[in-house]
Every structure is written in C-alpha cells, then in structure tokens.
Amino acid sequence: MFPQLLLVSCIFAALSLPMTFSLQSGQQKVLLVSFDGFRWDYLYKVPTPNFHHVMEYGVHVKQVTNIFITKTYPNHYTLVTGLFAESHGIVANDMFDPILNKSFSLDHMNIYDPEFWEEATPIWITNQRAGHTSGAAMWPGTDVKIHNSFPTHYMPYNESVSFEERVAKIIEWFTSKEPINLGLLYWEDPDDMGHQLGPDSPLMGPVISDIDHKLGYLIRMLKRANLWNDINLIITSDHGMTQCSKERIIELDKYLDKDHYTLIGHSPVAAILPKEGKFDDVYEALADAHPNLTVYKKEEMPERWHYKYNNRVQPIVAVADEGWHILQNKSDEFLLGNHGYDNALAEMHPIFLAHGPAFRENFTKEAMNSTDLYPLLCHLLSITAMPHNGSLSNVQDLLSSATPKAIPYTQSTTLLLGSGLPEYEPEEAYPYFIGLALGSIIVIVFSVIFIKHLIHSQVPALHYMHTEIAQPLLQA
Numbered sequence: 001m002f003p004q005l006l007l008v009s010c011i012f013a014a015l016s017l018p019m020t021f022s023l024q025s026g027q028q029k030v031l032l033v034s035f036d037g038f039r040w041d042y043l044y045k046v047p048t049p050n051f052h053h054v055m056e057y058g059v060h061v062k063q064v065t066n067i068f069i070t071k072t073y074p075n076h077y078t079l080v081t082g083l084f085a086e087s088h089g090i091v092a093n094d095m096f097d098p099i100l101n102k103s104f105s106l107d108h109m110n111i112y113d114p115e116f117w118e119e120a121t122p123i124w125i126t127n128q129r130a131g132h133t134s135g136a137a138m139w140p141g142t143d144v145k146i147h148n149s150f151p152t153h154y155m156p157y158n159e160s161v162s163f164e165e166r167v168a169k170i171i172e173w174f175t176s177k178e179p180i181n182l183g184l185l186y187w188e189d190p191d192d193m194g195h196q197l198g199p200d201s202p203l204m205g206p207v208i209s210d211i212d213h214k215l216g217y218l219i220r221m222l223k224r225a226n227l228w229n230d231i232n233l234i235i236t237s238d239h240g241m242t243q244c245s246k247e248r249i250i251e252l253d254k255y256l257d258k259d260h261y262t263l264i265g266h267s268p269v270a271a272i273l274p275k276e277g278k279f280d281d282v283y284e285a286l287a288d289a290h291p292n293l294t295v296y297k298k299e300e301m302p303e304r305w306h307y308k309y310n311n312r313v314q315p316i317v318a319v320a321d322e323g324w325h326i327l328q329n330k331s332d333e334f335l336l337g338n339h340g341y342d343n344a345l346a347e348m349h350p351i352f353l354a355h356g357p358a359f360r361e362n363f364t365k366e367a368m369n370s371t372d373l374y375p376l377l378c379h380l381l382s383i384t385a386m387p388h389n390g391s392l393s394n395v396q397d398l399l400s401s402a403t404p405k406a407i408p409y410t411q412s413t414t415l416l417l418g419s420g421l422p423e424y425e426p427e428e429a430y431p432y433f434i435g436l437a438l439g440s441i442i443v444i445v446f447s448v449i450f451i452k453h454l455i456h457s458q459v460p461a462l463h464y465m466h467t468e469i470a471q472p473l474l475q476a
C-alpha cells in the first residue's frame with residue numbers, strides 16, 4: 001500500500017508544483033518600458049507614488065551606468081543587444097558611414113536603412129527565432145526591418161500616438177490567442193521637456209508627476225487584464241539630463257574654418273569629419289581651443305568608453321564638459337537641458353526598476369551596467385543570448401529564485417518626497433510560498449481520500465473472509 005501511495009502522491013505533487021514553479025523556471029512574460037530621459041533622481045524630485053510602489057514590491061537599482069555616448073538611439077539599442085555602441089553600430093543619433101557612404105539622422109527620421117542596425121541582432125529577433133512572439137510600441141528601431149524581420153507586432157513610429165494607445169496595443173498583444181512573451185513600450189518624455197526646460201527648472205515637477213501618472217495608468221491596465229501578477233515589468237530609460245546655460249557655450253566657428261570639416265554628430269559630443277587633407281589643421285586648431293572641451297583622435301578615445309572600433313566614429317571627437325554646449329555659432333539651436341556627456345557622470349544615469357514573479361521584493365541594489373539588462377532579458381525569456389558586453393551574474397541578485405529572502409529596501413537619505421503616499425493595497429508578500437502551500441494541501445487531501453478509499457475497498461473483503469471462515473463453524 002505504501003509504495004502505491006507514494007507513487008500517487010508523487011504524481012499529484014508533480015502535477016501541482018508546476019503551477020507553483022512555472023513562473024520561476026519556465027516561460028516568463030516580460031514588458032520592457034522606457035521613459036526617455038528619465039534621470040535616476042527624478043524619483044525624488046516630486047512625489048512619484050507609482051514608481052515607489054514598484055520599488056516597494058519589486059527591485060530598484062540606484063545607479064545604472066549607461067553607454068557612451070549617452071544619447072537616445074545608442075542607448076536604446078544597447079538595452080536590447082547588451083552591446084557597447086562600437087559593437088552594435090548605432091554610435092550616435094546622427095551618423096555617417098564612410099564604407100556604406102550613407103548617413104543616418106534622427107532629426108530627419110532617416111533611420112530606416114537596415115544596414116545601420118545589422119551589426120547587431122536585437123532581442124525581439126532572437127526571441128522570434130526561438131519560436132516566441134514579440135510586440136513593440138514605438139521602441140526605437142522596432143519599425144526597421146532588421147535582418148529581414150520586424151517584431152511580430154509593432155507600431156510604425158508616430159510621436160502623436162498617445163501613451164494610452166500604446167498601452168492598449170501592448171495589452172492586446174499580451175492577451176491575444178497567441179500572446180507575446182516580450183513587449184517593448186517607449187515614451188518620449190520626460191526627455192523632450194527636459195531639453196526645453198532644463199532638469200533644474202521647477203516646471204519639471206509637473207512633467208515628472210505626469211510620467212508617474214502614466215506609470216499608474218499602465219499598472220491599472222495590467223491589473224485589469226489580469227497581467228499584473230504574471231508579468232515581469234522592467235522600467236528603465238536611456239539616459240539622464242543635465243542643466244545647460246547660455247553662459248556655457250563653445251562656438252566651433254571661433255576656432256575652425258567651416259570649409260575644413262563636416263559636423264556629423266552634435267553637442268555635447270561633436271563628431272568631426274575633416275575634409276580631405278585637413279585632419280591635422282582641424283585637430284591642431286581645436287585641441288587646446290577651449291578649457292571645457294576635450295578633443296580626441298578616434299584611436300585615442302578612452303578605453304572605458306568602448307567608442308573607437310567602428311567606422312561610424314569620426315576621425316576627431318570633441319567632448320564637452322558637463323553642462324557645456326558645443327555649437328557652430330550662436331545662431332544654432334540652444335537647449336536648456338542636454339545629455340550625451342561622459343557616461344561616468346551621475347546626471348547621465350537612467351532609472352531602473354522591476355516588478356514581477358521573477359524579481360525579489362523590496363530590494364535595492366547599488367549599481368549595474370545597462371549592458372547587463374540584455375542577458376537578464378534573455379534569461380527571463382529562456383532564450384540563448386547573442387554575444388554581448390553584459391553579465392547576468394552582475395544582476396542575478398535581482399531575481400527571486402536566486403535568493404528567496406529579500407534584503408529590505410532602505411530609503412536613501414536624499415529627500416524622498418514620493419515615498420509616503422501609499423495608493424495601493426499591500427501586495428501578496430510571498431505568492432511563491434502560497435503556491436507551494438496550495439500544492440502541498442492538494443497532495444495531503446488526495447492522500448487522505450486515497451487512504452479512505454483503500455480502507456473502504458478492503459472492508460467488504462475482510463467481512464467476506466470472516467463470513468467464510470465462520471461458516472464451517474456455524475455448520476458444525
């Protein structure tokens with residue numbers, strides 16, 4: 001009887017435990033969200049209860065070192081490839097490739113030539129090659145046919161499409177008959193307003209509050225679609241923003257002859273292509289021109305920037321100090337806020353929060369690299385990562401399966417305006433253990449029923465045996 005019971009119990013345990021563990025080890029759903037230009041410390045500028053809700057019930061990384069140059073397209077491509085700019089090939093928002101003899105320009109939306117993107121393979125393609133489906137709402141590059149593929153579902157880029165419409169598409173794809181396992185959602189702010197107002201402006205307060213409301217809307221929609229407890233939501237950004245000033249302008253026209261070069265990439269990293277035979281003239285004229293401008297020959301770029309081994313990095317690169325603007329002359333457009341500077345500067349760093357079954361709760365980590373996100377995404381999606389510059393081991397401690405007991409989130413000593421406004425009911429503390437307990441109860445209940453059934457089935461036989469044995473005695 002015991003071997004039978006053990007076997008049946010094992011079968012039931014095996015049947016019930018996948019309900020508990022499926023989200024720990026099997027196929028996971030991932031939604032990656034980028035709020036462009038959301039600097040790491042915007043979380044503390046004004047109350048941001050929705051961001052703090054995610055931090056309280058998920059993970060938060062305080063300092064994310066993004067990649068140089070700290071611009072939108074290079075960093076968004078890093079998030080989905082795990083590569084430095086020199087390796088994925090999107091080295092700037094504006095590029096010229098001398099081998100292809102082609103230009104790429106974000107300003108003119110001349111970004112659709114696949115050849116610029118095909119030095120790497122973004123995660124949605126790898127995900128689809130593994131037999132899964134992906135959906136992208138305006139994520140940079142997702143409406144470009146890369147390696148002959150688009151995401152399974154995508155929205156052609158159109159900045160006038162509202163956040164709500166983008167969220168609706170994401171929810172539709174996650175809840176369709178053939179649901180996606182990877183969603184990518186992009187929103188243009190607070191970058192746009194950060195450029196216009198400057199990050200130090202008090203008017204940035206309402207802009208950040210608006211982003212927090214948008215996150216709240218996304219959370220409500222995920223809950224309404226019964227996705228909230230099922231989905232691994234990662235909220236990040238490409239870069240931060242720093243305050244500029246009309247007092248801090250470097251005018252190239254003061255030092256260089258306009259006919260000697262073409263300006264490919266713009267402030268705060270000027271990518272300079274000297275005209276034929278003019279390299280030395282340009283370099284020497286600019287090298288010591290301004291105390292807040294550091295000028296590099298391409299091959300002399302600091303190793304830590306990983307920004308020299310690509311044809312699209314121009315022969316001379318001039319990098320402004322934080323808060324300084326490079327213009328050809330003062331008639332060029334001036335921005336009160338900008339980014340693109342050295343990625344070691346804290347003001348260039350983005351946010352990183354995550355919530356979901358794969359992540360620990362109430363856990364804060366000090367630092368990671370933005371290149372580490374890609375192997376983490378591949379791990380969650382159970383797909384094999386392409387070669388990359390990140391490391392899963394750098395971020396493994398964010399995962400609940402690595403260490404089930406979370407270290408409590410300790411609040412920073414900086415002003416935490418957003419931390420004291422609970423808008424939500426507390427979430428389940430340990431859904432994993434609740435699942436385990438339910439599985440165990442099923443096994444115990446079944447075992448009891450089985451034993452009872454076994455005893456009942458034995459009773460008539462015993463009774464019959466007694467009757468048979470007793471019969472001769474009665475006859476005797």
Ligand SMILES: [Zn+2]
Nearest residue numbers: 037072191195
């Ligand atoms: Zn920007």
